[in-house]
Amino acid sequence: MNCSLSDYLSSSALAFPDKVAFKCGKGQINYRSLNKKASALSATLIDHGIKKGDRVGIYMHRCLETVVAIYGIMRSGGVYVPIDIKHPKARVEYLIRDCGIKTIITHETQENKVASILDSLTGLLVIGARIAKQKSINWSQATENEYEKTRTINILEDDLAYILYTSGSTGQPKGIMHTHRSGMAYAELTASTYEITHLDIIGNHAPIFFDISTLGYFTAVYMAATTIIATDAEVIFPQLLTELIEKEAVTIWYSVPLAIIQMMSYEKFFEMKFKKLRWLLYAGEPFNPQKLRKWMLYFKNVKVSNIYGPTETNQCTYYNLNEIPSGKSPIPIGMVWKNTEYKILNEMDQVCESGEVGELLIRSSTLMAGYWNKPELTNRSMYLEQMEGGYVKKYYKTGDLVFEDKKGILHFKGRKDHQIKYRGYRIEIGDLESAINQIKDIEESVCFLHEEDEIRLIALIKTYQNKAIETNMIVSELRKMIPLYSIPQEFYIVKDFPRTATGKIDRKDLKLPE
Amino acid sequence: MKKEIIDFIQETLLGGIQGVTIEEEDDLLSTGFIESMGMMQLINFVEEHYQVNVTPQDMTIENFRTVRAIEDYILRNK
Numbered sequence: 190m191n192c193s194l195s196d197y198l199s200s201s202a203l204a205f206p207d208k209v210a211f212k213c214g215k216g217q218i219n220y221r222s223l224n225k226k227a228s229a230l231s232a233t234l235i236d237h238g239i240k241k242g243d244r245v246g247i248y249m250h251r252c253l254e255t256v257v258a259i260y261g262i263m264r265s266g267g268v269y270v271p272i273d274i275k276h277p278k279a280r281v282e283y284l285i286r287d288c289g290i291k292t293i294i295t296h297e298t299q300e301n302k303v304a305s306i307l308d309s310l311t312g313l314l315v316i317g318a319r320i321a322k323q324k325s326i327n328w329s330q331a332t333e334n335e336y337e338k339t340r341t342i343n344i345l346e347d348d349l350a351y352i353l354y355t356s357g358s359t360g361q362p363k364g365i366m367h368t369h370r371s372g373m374a375y376a377e378l379t380a381s382t383y384e385i386t387h388l389d390i391i392g393n394h395a396p397i398f399f400d401i402s403t404l405g406y407f408t409a410v411y412m413a414a415t416t417i418i419a420t421d422a423e424v425i426f427p428q429l430l431t432e433l434i435e436k437e438a439v440t441i442w443y444s445v446p447l448a449i450i451q452m453m454s455y456e457k458f459f460e461m462k463f464k465k466l467r468w469l470l471y472a473g474e475p476f477n478p479q480k481l482r483k484w485m486l487y488f489k490n491v492k493v494s495n496i497y498g499p500t501e502t503n504q505c506t507y508y509n510l511n512e513i514p515s516g517k518s519p520i521p522i523g524m525v526w527k528n529t530e531y532k533i534l535n536e537m538d539q540v541c542e543s544g545e546v547g548e549l550l551i552r553s554s555t556l557m558a559g560y561w562n563k564p565e566l567t568n569r570s571m572y573l574e575q576m577e578g579g580y581v582k583k584y585y586k587t588g589d590l591v592f593e594d595k596k597g598i599l600h601f602k603g604r605k606d607h608q609i610k611y612r613g614y615r616i617e618i619g620d621l622e623s624a625i626n627q628i629k630d631i632e633e634s635v636c637f638l639h640e641e642d643e644i645r646l647i648a649l650i651k652t653y654q655n656k657a658i659e660t661n662m663i664v665s666e667l668r669k670m671i672p673l674y675s676i677p678q679e680f681y682i683v684k685d686f687p688r689t690a691t692g693k694i695d696r697k698d699l700k701l702p703e
Numbered sequence: 704m705k706k707e708i709i710d711f712i713q714e715t716l717l718g719g720i721q722g723v724t725i726e727e728e729d730d731l732l733s734t735g736f737i738e739s740m741g742m743m744q745l746i747n748f749v750e751e752h753y754q755v756n757v758t759p760q761d762m763t764i765e766n767f768r769t770v771r772a773i774e775d776y777i778l779r780n781k
Contacts, residue, residue: 426742
């Protein structure tokens with residue numbers, strides 16, 4: 190019986206020891222070796238004092254070692270916490286302190302960066318690189334430790350498995366805690382929804398700090414399928430990504446729409462056959478319907494599914510496109526999948542009628558355990574429904590506005606607050622604007638998403654005395670404060686912003702300057 | 704030229720991580736130094752600064768893997 194995500198790996202290693210589990214660039218690893226290395230790493234972690242519930246950071250680029258790290262940590266009873274290697278130093282330091290991370294697993298190619306990031310922290314254990322100021326163990330030593338059966342940690346479904354940090358409305362990122370149960374529920378639901386088997390080859394584009402990666406890292410391991418981890422170079426050059434799908438005979442592709450749109454701009458894209466591809470799954474932001482139409486007209490045999498779900502729920506709804514979209518209207522987010530219930534509530538907390546827009550609430554087996562270190566925020570994000578006999582149903586308030594049409598299909602209508610989702614990343618508009626406003630000569634700024642051919646993040650800027658200011662300067666200042674993904678692509682200096690009668694910025698009326 | 708490219712990468716693309724130095728032979732692509740948005744900025748910089756037209760066919764790992772490769776590419780296409 191599988192009681193933890195790590196049990197999935199043991200089962201698949203027993204059933205399919207020689208099957209390739211993961212591939213990345215020129216490297217690959219089968220289930221037997223992956224299982225062995227994960228056990229060895231878990232033994233190393235336990236030897237160095239890791240106890241159940243301890244958080245272990247993973248500071249790695251896209252590589253095979255990420256899988257060993259994830260399963261090694263989980264098998265030791267630890268909780269894996271991915272760290273975005275492109276985040277500014279201050280943000281990484283915050284994450285390490287906030288999450289109480291004492292051990293970091295990294296890769297030798299990240300040595301200089303890790304050393305620089307950790308220079309004001311002490312008493313850490315670093316695995317995978319030599320860091321002068323910290324205690325370090327190299328990768329081969331850590332993953333070749335002889336594993337003894339007696340060390341098996343009894344992991345419960347209810348124990349924490351991983352924490353994903355995402356942008357928070359207070360200006361500091363928040364850690365979303367998931368248990369083995371929520372991870373396993375996700376793996377089992379995706380396997381059943383998309384009929385995934387051990388014959389599938391899953392194309393993984395997402396870095397491990399995105400929950401999109403859990404399809405390749407959890408579901409594939411559960412079904413003993415093969416996951417192709419796209420390398421950073423392949424992600425950078427869409428032509429390589431396109432060729433990867435073709436060459437590896439990928440059967441299920443899951444990424445943000447942007448990656449797919451970038452591939453379509455490759456001149457040879459429409460010479461591809463993608464013979465084995467049977468599912469195109471996307472999430473993270475809307476897919477421009479005209480672009481999707483172009484894709485679907487060419488790859489008629491590939492089923493397409495729009496996946497929706499905040500990181501707090503991983504996935505909760507999906508919409509399989511039975512027809513090629515013809516107009517410009519956005520693709521619906523569909524219906525909830527199994528083991529999931531929803532409510533749409535208006536501002537008076539009353540259930541919305543069909544067609545009425547309200548906030549989407551989700552109750553699901555994939556729901557997070559809460560926000561790390563933020564019990565009040567966790568409570569505020571939940572809606573409790575008292576049932577008979579004292580039973581309480583717990584729903585997560587997504588903050589997303591939706592309506593349900595007459596067929597019972599859900600449609601996304603925007604956010605309750607000023608959060609946006611851009612290329613799969615959550616960005617608090619307020620955080621972004623306040624960062625821009627800290628730059629010299631800038632008086633005020635407004636940011637918004639503009640959709641034409643693709644979705645772009647735009648900043649309108651008002652400077653003191655209409656001073657000219659260079660975009661490069663703004664970008665390099667912002668790089669010190671906020672992650673690259675949240676930096677707008679275009680900046681425009683304007684005299685003023687559209688305002689409402691009361692003088693507030695009219696966010697509904699933002700557009701590109703002439 | 705190498706120094707200009709290194710400065711651009713360090714200051715504009717890696718501005719948030721202090722103390723990281725890039726050598727001309729460092730692999731920029733495979734280790735997550737730069738991602739697709741950063742690459743767009745780098746290509747814009749190469750085009751504007753050295754008057755080179757980087758065609759989609761030229762956007763390959765070979766041409767952009769290291770600072771030295773970028774310099775070679777610019778010199779070949781100037």
